[in-house]
Amino acid sequence: xxxxxxxxxxxxxxxxxxxxxxxxxxxxxxxxxxxxxxxxxxxxxxxxxxxxxxxxxxxxxxxxxxxxxxxxxxxxxxxxxxxxxxxxxxxxxxxxxxxxxxxxxxxxxxxxxxxxxxxxxxxxxxxxxxxxxxxxxxxxxxxxxxxxxxxx
Numbered sequence: 572x573x574x575x576x577x578x579x580x581x582x583x584x585x586x587x588x589x590x591x592x593x594x595x596x597x598x599x600x601x602x603x604x605x606x607x608x609x610x611x612x613x614x615x616x617x618x619x620x621x622x623x624x625x626x627x628x629x630x631x632x633x634x635x636x637x638x639x640x641x642x643x644x645x646x647x648x649x650x651x652x653x654x655x656x657x658x659x660x661x662x663x664x665x666x667x668x669x670x671x672x673x674x675x676x677x678x679x680x681x682x683x684x685x686x687x688x689x690x691x692x693x694x695x696x697x698x699x700x701x702x703x704x705x706x707x708x709x710x711x712x713x714x715x716x717x718x719x720x721x722x723x
């Protein structure tokens with residue numbers, strides 16, 4: 572039997588575990604940021620670039636598991652995600668095994684920015700950074716993604 576002073580602590584811990592972390596959920600690529608000679612923003616078909624969707628779930632001990640669905644110029648791949656917090660910085664390290672354009676163990680930093688999840692590279696080759704938006708797990712895959720080019 573639990574002593575009464577421990578009961579509120581146990582309830583708080585269980586409530587936090589049931590609510591999940593803010594990074595939990597399904598995230599879909601919304602914008603790709605690249606640098607170029609002139610600034611521009613336009614939509615591009617997914618088959619002409621790289622598209623990805625991540626499903627993340629925080630496990631006990633703050634480790635994160637999940638799945639990555641990715642299309643690299645039309646070639647589909649799925650991979651297991653392994654992730655975790657980067658100290659107490661509010662950032663995460665996300666890793667996955669990628670097959671295209673070459674087989675590699677990809678690792679990137681991720682952080683929440685408002686209602687978006689920001690990622691560094693290398694999940695999308697030649698990108699400076701990525702912005703993902705939260706979607707439902709059964710949301711249809713989009714046909715396009717926004718590419719934002721910033722002037723060098």
